[in-house]
Each structure stands twice: as structure tokens, then as C-alpha cells.
Amino acid sequence: MNIKNLVRPTIKTLKPYSSARDEFQGSSDAMVFLDANENPFENGVNRYPDPKQGKLKSILSEIKGVSTNNMLLGNGSDEVLDLIFRAFCEPNQDNIITLPPTYGMYQVLARINNIENRKVPLTPQFQPNLEGIIRTASHKTKIIFLCSPNNPTGNSFSKGKIEKLLQSFHGLVVIDEAYIDFSNNESWINRLNELPNLIVTQTLSKAYGMAGIRLGICFASEEIISVLNKIKPPYNVNELTQQKAVEQLSIKNLAKNQIEAILKEREVLVAELQQISFVSKIYPTDANFVLVKIDDATKRYNQLIAKGIVIRNRTTQYGCENCLRFTVGTKNENETLISTLKSLE
Template identity: 30%
Template sequence: MRRSADADTHQDMLCAALGADAPVCPPERLGPESGAFAAAPGAVLTRPTLVGGSLYSPTNPAPTSPALDELARRAEALGLSQILVPGVRRSEDTGPLRAAGFVPVAARSECLVRLTGDVDDVLRTRIGGRRLRDLRRRYHAVSREVTWERIPLGELDGKPWARDAFVELHERQARRSHGHGSLYNAAALAALAKGGMAERTEVFVRRRGDTVVQAGLVTRSHNGQGSYFLTQAIDHDDPAARHDLSLAAVYRLYLQARHDGLGWVHLGRGDVRAKRGLGADLFVPVDHWLRAPELAAPVEEEREQALSAFAAPPIAGVPVPGPARFRRVPRFDLIDLSSNTNPFLDAESHYPELDTAELARTYLRTIAKLPGHQGADALGADHLLFTSGAVDGVMLLLAALASPGDGVCVTPPTFPLYEHFARVLRLPVTEVPLGGDELSELDTERILAARARVTILCDPGNPSGTRLDPGQVRTLLEHGRGLVVIDEAYVEFSEKPSYAGLVAEHDNLIVLRTLSKAWGLAGARCGIVLAQPGVVDALRRVQVPFGFTNASQRAVRNRLTNSRAVLASVEHIRAERDRLAGLLAEHPAVDRVFPSDTNFLLVRFRRYERAAERLRAAGILVAEVGRLVPDTCRITIGTRRQNDALLAALFDAQ
């Protein structure tokens, strides 16, 4: 639908629908889209307007300066003072529109369902098992009562009953919704049938007996990879409507597209939340551009988020590498001959999706519902970067935000890779050990005195398992000159709050998360950086593109959407942790069990070497962290049977 030939067909359709030689109509004829102009002066909505684009197409390419000059000349010849360019994606170059005096009017987003596998498997990862079962129930209920037919547009004249029913249902729907006639009338259908899209377009109808109760239009994309769900109209007086014919039609179109080997279904423009509930996972913001006497030309807006002041000087001089720069530019409806991949093999021959904004929103919506995550709902997709595990996030932030000579502060005992990566990057490291009996107290004076560019905290601690004092953490955030990085790899196991909700308030706070631990996706290698957008931009400039594979994205989406089992397992781990901690504390071989807000226990043995030997002899692997905390090992919480085997192996280690 992005080809100029298709746009010409749509212009012919509009002229035919209006019974005019020129595409002129007031914005109120836009149907559901007319609501976008509700705040405009009254005359704008009803004034005759030259339409410089398609009212049928999901979007129109942004016109060039010569095209806009031609539109202006045509409007002058027609005596029109108002010009509309509908449905332009925000990701396109809209500079010529602004320069020509057009004003953007926010429209509803394009909504796309990407079919990456079996339809039910895809929907289960997007909308969850319960909603999928409801959708299938509605589909089967409708299918028992009404038939389904697909009619190629070129054959519609041979089935006048289908054409007449399509026109009548759309006319009734238009009158009901916005009081104007339908732009999908018989003349528009005839014009569509004469254009180059005819061979790619089908009418679908549902009938109860001889009565058509639903009719719609679907066309295949010019690149042959997907289909556009252009329109549908329903007889709301028919009993089948109670089963929601619209939902049933959408599900049937998914099945049809998958059967035909297509990779996506375009649901048109609509409410993002509603379309998300139908499985849409790509949303493209769209504006209508209007030039009218009452509207002042807009001020040029900043298109890119300003880079963080914490970015290392070299980072400011380099762009986001390669194709990642265009991650927000939709490519589904293009013929892609830019990537040098093999077109004759399966989907794995394509590079991974770079636009992960919807997955980021899914993650943020999910954690915002968890206890202790107040404020996380204030974060948007621009606050989040997916990485190849949280440790990859550490490497990225040190490379992007620190220069040679900048100091890094760590608080041992802690995760050793922080110091490792810092030294690999030739960054001097200052160690300020944790204090207190539970290894949970920060020496804030020494940390602040170190004047480090980056201070990395692990909370809950690894290997200690304990939480830091939040007051001391806030002291570092408010009084430090550098960045404070908090690794929350284990925070889901803690009943104390996360720092994710503070990211929007502090430009020097970075929170690292992972889906390897509580979410059980260690094999998917998915880490998450939460930070101010300018920091995320800096990290993106040193990140290797395409590191987050499609398989990993699917696994993450599935786990986030169907999170009940995860949350139940976390509760199970907490209960088993407390049971094992109690039994170990009473064991004669154990000197101390540290309190834990994680899925592991730090245990100090009376005779460490003997205990370690007994565990090795029993084929039990634990993390020997005696070099960090003397005479200790870190024990991951396993199943009850595994934990009981550990206890049995320690019996003779007294």
C-alpha cells in the first residue's frame, strides 16, 4: 500500500465514491478518523478540502516538496483554501510538510499483527491463554451459525448479491457511526476493480442462509508478505452479532494469512489497547497533515532525544550503528533488498526485528503490576534497552559512559564481572567493601569521596543475598557526581521495593534487570537496562545490532504475557528458601546462614573444605565463593528433592 500506483488507485476510488472529478471532501467525511479534528475550529471540519492522498490506505508516503507544490497549485485552481494529507507515519521525513505550512493532527496508530508461527502459539504469547480461549470460542460459535466466503474482487460482478450487500452494510454502518454516506459505495468498488490492486484484493462475506450479515475487504501487500484488513461492516441486528462477528473475522483472517504463507496482517488504524488485545505487536504512530487558514505553521520539533551529559565524549560523535538507526522505520510493507540475506530459505534467514518498543512496553506493564514497583508505569519504551543478559548491559554502560581515566567504584563482596569489565576497558577501580553483619551497609562517605564516574551496586547482593539500605542508596543518588548503577538481577525474589520506579526521577540512575533468574529465561539471554532516554541512546551507540534474536523476543513475550506460572514459582522458591534456610541453620556443619532476598543462600561452614568435599562427592554443584566471603558457598534454591539431597550430603560434614 506504499506504492504510488496503489495511491493512484485509491485517489480514483475517492473520486468515484464522491461522484467528482477531484478528490475534494470535508474532513468530517473521514468517518472514524474525523474525531482527530474535534479540537480544530469548526469551519475546518466542514470546509471543502483537497485530499492529497488516500483515505482508504492505512498510511500515505510523506509527499516531497514538488508534490506539495503541485497540490497547492491544484487547490488554487479549484478555489480551495484547505488541503489535507492524511495518514503520514511520524517516522517519515515530514520536513517538507512543515515548510509548506501544514499542521500535524494526531491520528490513531497503524496496528499490525506479525505472524511468526502457528496462529494460536503467536496469540498465546501476545494476549495470554485465557483471552485466546475466549477468541477461539467466539470464532467457533460464529462458524456454527454463519458461513464464510472469499470472493476475488474481479469476480464480484458475477455475484451481485455480495456486492450489493457489501455496499448496503457499509452505508448503514457509515450513517450510524458518523451520519455521512459510505466511501465504500458501488462506484468506489468499481474503481478499485479497474485498478492495479484488483488481482490482490478479495471481498469476504458471512451469510446466515441467504442473508449477508458481514462483509469486508482484504488486499495482499505488493511485496507479497502480508495482507491489509481494509474494512468490514456488520449487520448488528442479526443474532450472530452477539458472538462478535468482528473478532471472529479477525481470527479467521489470521488463519487464512498463515495458510497462505503470509507473515503479517494489518488491522488498519485503531485504538492501540483494543488492537493489542487482538494480538497486534507493531504500532506505527500516524498524523494527518492539514493546511487551513486558521492553523498556524508548527514550530520545528526536536526529533531525537538529547544525548545524556553522562555519555563519554567519543560517543557524542558517533551515530547509532548501521540499521539500528532505522529501528523505528517500519519495513514490513517494503521489498527489502538491502540486507544481503538469502531470500530462498525460511524466516531464520532474516535479521531479527529491531523495533522492540512494543515488547518494552509489555515488560514495563508487567513489572508495574508487581509489588514494590510503584512508579514503573511512568517509564516508556525509550527508557528501556534490551541487552544480551544483564552482564552485557554492564559492558555497554562502561563503554558508553566512561572514558579512560574515569573511575569505577564497586562494593565487595559483589558480582566479580563488574570489576572484570572495568579493568578490561582500562578503567581504574576503587573497592569500598560492604559493612555490617549482613554485608548490607554502604560506606557512603568513602564512595562519594572516590568521585567515581560509575558506582555499581548489586541489590539484592550477590553473593550476600541481602538488600542495601535504601536511605544510603538515595544519598549516593542525590550527592554523587557520577552514575549509580543498581543491578537488580534478583529483585523479584525480594519483598522490598525495586528502584525501577525512580529511573524517571534521576538522570544519574541506571537499573539493570534480567529475565534469566525469576523469569526462567537464562537461555534467551535477555537483560534489560532502565535509564533516562539520553542514557539509553548512548548505550545504543555502542551496542551491536541484531543481538536480540527473534527467538529470544518470542520467548520473552510469551513469558511476560503468561506470567502466572512465573509468579507462582517465585512464591514456591521463597517458601523453599525459607525452609532450607531453617534446616541449614540447625545443621551441625553450618556456622551461619545469611538472610536472603534472592533465590539462593550464602552459607558459612564450620569446616568448609570438608563440606565442599562432601558436596562434590555427592555430585552437587554449588558456587564456591570463599574467595569473596571466607568459608562460604552460595547455594541456589532447587526443588525440594534437590534440596533434601543437599542436606543429606552434608550430614557427614560435621
């Protein structure tokens, strides 16, 4: 596959903006910086951040086992996804395919970028419908978005089905792995060298507990990463975000221990939910949340809000009629949820 054929013509010929920190490549030690029109009085954030996020990428490279050359960081995964749209999808010409029920930002970004969103619903088992995807795709289909583990259903997609899509589809396959750290399944980042049309997105917002700093990660071939680097804002990841990410990622076993605690609480939560009289189905989950089918989602949602508990009503999503989504909280939070559910009439 020739990735260049997928890139928008205007992006192919684009000369990227070169910031002051891009042009200076030497060591910053003992240097006097008079190049970027910054305020010279030091306060920790008066200088522009590293546009290439070198230190942070180096730490992530060790954790993920992926070269920094195969990595792009963004202001949350949403910026990463938007960059993919803008690099590869020609407005009012190309289309993408999404598999509802799924993460809603794919559709929002398609609308923002004036890209047709063709929807192929998941099967009743919440798996990709390969035949439907093949029928729906055209020569103008640039990207298929897969969220695995999926949001809001929580399940992972069949490895075999994803493999077939990657091998047969002549466009990009974006696998959103926001919840991969809660799953026993292997991440697709380990297949980047074999699959030139594969893009994997991850985040520090879930398992790593840093939703507030907005840090998303894109893993792809060097060729794809170079295209995205051409169009990303020069200082898209701010200094405070980089500092906090480095600080948290440097704490040994912090994420590992928290993930283990969440998974343990997930087991307890599922077991307790099975005892709730108005719960009719608990869907399998590889994420830090549980999708539950109940008698009346809107009624129960409003009852919980009145009791001071905020969950997510997913009843309007395809295939999720009368479903609520419960995030796995702390032991005390989960106990409060269960006791409240048991008290409802």
C-alpha cells in the same frame, strides 16, 4: 545534573551505524524485503531480528510499568553493563567504585575497558560504607555499582543509603537488580523520573527462568538510553531470544507462581540449614540463594561435589571466609542437599 557531561567525547560525536531495518520504518506486512542481503528462503530465522525489539519491549513495559523509551535490551545483563562502561568511562582516565563482596563482572568489565576499579568494602553488616565511598570518589569517578539484593551475600541495601548516594554523587549510580523479584523491597525503576543519574539493570535469567536465552534489561532516563542505543550492536538481541521471551512472558502468572514456590522452598531450606552441625551462620537473604558460614568451606564444597551436588564456594570473596552459597532448587533438590549435608562428617 547534565548527563551529556558524563558521556565520553568520542561517543558524543559518534554517528551510529544505521542498519537496513533501522532505515525502513513502515509495516512489514506484504512487503518484499530486498534491502539487507538476507537469504530469501523462509525458515523462521532467515531475516534479521527487530533491532528495537518492539514487541518484547511492549510486553516488558506492561509488566514493569516503565515506558519503552526508558528501556534498552541486551544480550544478557553483561552486555548492558559493558555498554555503560563504553559510553561513559574514558579508558585509562576514569574510575568506577564497587563494593565487595559483589558480582565479579564489574571488575572484569573494568579491566577489559581499562578503567580503574576503586573498591570500598561493605560494612560487616554487608551495607554500603557511605563515608568510605565519599572519600574514595574523585572527579574522575564516573559510576558506582550497587548490587541489591547483593550477590553473593543475598541481602538488600538500605534504601536510605542508596538515596543519599543518588542525591550526593555527581556521576551515575547503577543498581543491579538481578534478584529484585525475590525481594519484598520496591524496585528503583519507580524512581527513574526523579533521579537523572540512576540506571537500573534487571534480567530474565533468575525469577523468569530464562537464563539460557541471555536477555538483560537496562532502565534509565531517555537521555541515557539514547546514548546507549548509539553504541549497541544493531541486532544484539537475536530472533530466537525475542520469540522465547515473548512466549514465556505471555504465560499468565508463570513467573509469579514460580517465584512463590522458590520463596516457600527458601524458608524450608533456611530452617533445615539451621540444623546442620557445622553451619555457624546463615545470612539474611532477599534472593533465590542463601549464603552460609560453615567450619571449612573448601572441605564441604569438595565433599558435596563428590556426592554429585554443585554449589558455590565463596570463601575467597571479601568478608565471606568459609562461606558457601546455596541456590534454592526444587523441593526434591533441596531435600537431597540437606540429607547429604547431614550425612557429612
